[in-house]
Each structure stands twice: as structure tokens, then as C-alpha cells.
Amino acid sequence: MSKKEEGHHVHGNHSHQHGPGCGHTKLNHSGHTDYLHDGHIHNLHEGHVDEHKLEVNSKNPDDCTPRHSCEGHEKGHIHGPSCGHEAIPHGDHVDYLVQGHLHRNHEGHCDDHGPVTTSH
Numbered sequence: 001m002s003k004k005e006e007g008h009h010v011h012g013n014h015s016h017q018h019g020p021g022c023g024h025t026k027l028n029h030s031g032h033t034d035y036l037h038d039g040h041i042h043n044l045h046e047g048h049v050d051e052h053k054l055e056v057n058s059k060n061p062d063d064c065t066p067r068h069s070c071e072g073h074e075k076g077h078i079h080g081p082s083c084g085h086e087a088i089p090h091g092d093h094v095d096y097l098v099q100g101h102l103h104r105n106h107e108g109h110c111d112d113h114g115p116v117t118t119s120h
Helices: none
Strands: 002-005 008-011 026-029 032-037 040-045 048-052 087-090 093-098 101-106 109-115 117-119
Antiparallel strands (some): 008 048, 026 117, 040 048
16 A cells, blocks of 8 residues: 655555545644544655654653543443544554544553644
């Protein structure tokens, strides 16, 4: 689906045109706007679409937070394909967007991997 080209990952065969009103959630990422699309982060770049992922850093850590309490879903909710939350690549794993922050399933609880800024 994607190929590495000149230091970035190009998402091949992408006919959808991202932009205002395209229907995908916009994600503010490293000073630019990306689009969440089918479990990928898409970035418009020089006539093609690149695949991005959120970096693990102090804002979006990869920490275990067993005491995280969120009202964005029922206790015991399991994130995964078709769970109702948008998938966001983060470091070496996939998190899910819940009420403006990242969730990751971990040992029977959801870890909080920090806030993200999105809009429609």
C-alpha cells in the first residue's frame, strides 16, 4: 500500500482528494494538517499522499496508565477495527481517538497516550 521514497512513505493508489469538507477528521500534527483515513494518517505532499504516524514524545508518550479514567466509552471496551473510534498510528503501535486523546488497550485497561487536536 505504501512505499518508502526519499525519506517518506508514499501512500500509493490513493484516488481520494483530501481537503476542506472531504469528510475525514483533520489532525494537527507537527505544524501541519493531516487527515485520518481508514487507520492511516495522510499528508498531502507535492502532488501525492504521504503516510505519517504520531511520534512517541512527552506530549504523546507510550506509558502505562492503569488509573486512567475516561467517560468516552464503557469500562471494558476493547479498541480495534470497527470499535467506533478512529485508529491513529503512534510509534510502533495503533492508538484510538477518544474525546481528544489517544487510547491504547493494555492489560485490561486503556492507557492514555496524550492529547491530540482534531477537527472535521
